[in-house]
Amino acid sequence: MAIAMRRTKQVEPHEDYGFFGPDSVTWKVWSYPSSLTVGFQRAVVVEELDPALIAAVDKTHDIYKRPRTRYDRTLRYFAMVAFGDSRSTSQVADVLVKIHSKAIGTDEVTGIRYDANDPESQLWIHLTAWHSILKAYEMYGPGKLSAEDEEQYWAECRVAAELQTCDQSDIPRNREELHAYYERMRPQLLGSDIAKQAMHHLLNAKVMLPPAPLLLRPGMLAVNAVLRAATIATMPRWMREMGGLRQSRAVDVAVLPIMKASLWLVQVHPRIELAVLGLLSPATVPVVTPILLGVPPTNPEVVTPAEARERYGYDRPREAHLEWRTKQHQRVFGEGAAPSDAGLVESQEMLGRLG
Template sequence: MKKRHAPEPHEDYGFFGPDSVTWKVWGYPTSATIGFQRSVVIEELDPALVASVDATQAIIERPRTRYDRTLRYFSMVAFGDSRSTSQAADVLVKVHSKGIGIEPLSEKAYDANDPHSQLWIHLTAWHSILYAYEKFGPGRLSPEDEAQYWQECAVAAELQTCSPDDVPRTREGIREYFEHMRPKLAGSEVAQRTMAHLLNTHVMMPKMPLVVRPGIWAVSRVIRAGTIATMPRWMRSMGGLRQSRLTDVLATIALRIGFAVVEHIPGAKLAVVKVISPMTVPVVAPIFAGVPPVNPVTLTPAEARERYGYDKPAEAHLALRAKQHRKVFGEGGKPSEEGILESQAILGSIA
């Protein structure tokens, strides 16, 4: 029998490591599936974010690649080594420099690097991953683990242009944040259309053999129902989403069983990731296989920036960002693609 090769070890433990709650929660199979789908769907209720998304049409034209690259980045933050993750965070500022324009509802300028936009993206992701873990996985974290989780969420925020000081440290604080954001969100036609598109798990999947397509369709429908089941009624109403309480219950039962099976079958989690996000495989494979890094240490984002020579994200690439602003707001032109092109070597191809 042919021996399987062990995954390539990471350089170090990155920013968290095996004793972190981040590894515990993000390593459960709910994270790359319902947790992540929930986050990208809910994000679209922010008018500035959905305007940026709609302007590029990337989610419509290449949804699988967009999902793949985004999941790879967030997985790098949770599991990647400090060098490659710092590089990814740095180039993401360049990528986001392209996400500027005028939001049609308010007619105000938006900027994907704006700290408030980045905080919205960050918190919807970390909240959604935890929500899915607790609803469809092992259950509610202990108070100690929950406090550590939100502290680690603040650490991860240092890799974006938002401030870690703005990250709530409790469940109640997260609820207050969403209540604060609620009046600023909008279920516009484009938001509802984009949310419906992202809830169709099919668009993130590769082409499958005909014989398995009915099964994939059924799984996609259950995942969609499960994602909607995690959303409060006000959010469903805003997103134009209807689903009965009975469907909520049935989807929850089915998914709890399904995720428990995937968690306990050797190799099943990685197989799921291979299907939905091939570019994420090298990031999570050594973690799932228990392969230790070359240097078993963790760093803080500040230590990593100093070691590898990167600026704080909020202060990074200011010349490029200014140039993009001049092109779009001053000259009425289109922003440069240089950040997107450079990112392909780090986050994966856009093709």
């Protein structure tokens, strides 16, 4: 179902529809409030099972030092891919390569070198995000997609993959291929102590929310408990066991109607959904507002990532900033020095301040 576009005052329109638009399944799925709650929380929790990713996370400790900022910036990036205009999203995808160039090192658990720009690492992040958003939508939203819509969803997932260093050909075309991917990945995943610690930490919604007034704290504790239970309920048993996450089937069943009803109430009016989003991720609100309020872009055009790169002068992510990435490797592996934060600093204009 297309999202109706209408004129609304005092909302800054996007330059164009970006890479998807109102007829896309991406807009249909990602605009439901399950995406910014359970879906995104599931994505950041599940991805910690990758030893290379958790090694980089543990080295910076950003999820512990500035969890709210990191959550805000990451959600804004994914929202830009789904809803942002082609110029801004191409720019942020390009600078993301520079950000990831500092996430390199040697995993102390496995002894293997890691690089956040590695195509396999990017594929894991990309698929866990897109699958988690879909899983949350189907469990707590309108329900399972039709076969036609699901085929289109994974085709659009391949389009989004062009904005990262992973290969489009590696993107599953359907649910069966997605499950086959997880089976290939399982022997490489690791529920290490640092992974379990990170997963439990990220399941605590308090790390993402602003401090609540004393009178509201009991209510926030209840919301946190429900969100945690709802997120764990979306995860298969093998993931839970690997992450040390225990939850009974009774809780899985009990949380379903609570979450479905809560998200239905949130989506009744877009202003309510935007208010919830404002609590979770203020930086994401300007990206999503024109879409939820039906404000058409200045130029009602859907652009491919390839067309955008040619139009705005960016390289494919896999070939982007090769000289800079080589210098980062030399600093870390050759000189034993810390990598430069230049890409991270540069990103503040696009993704929000670091602290």
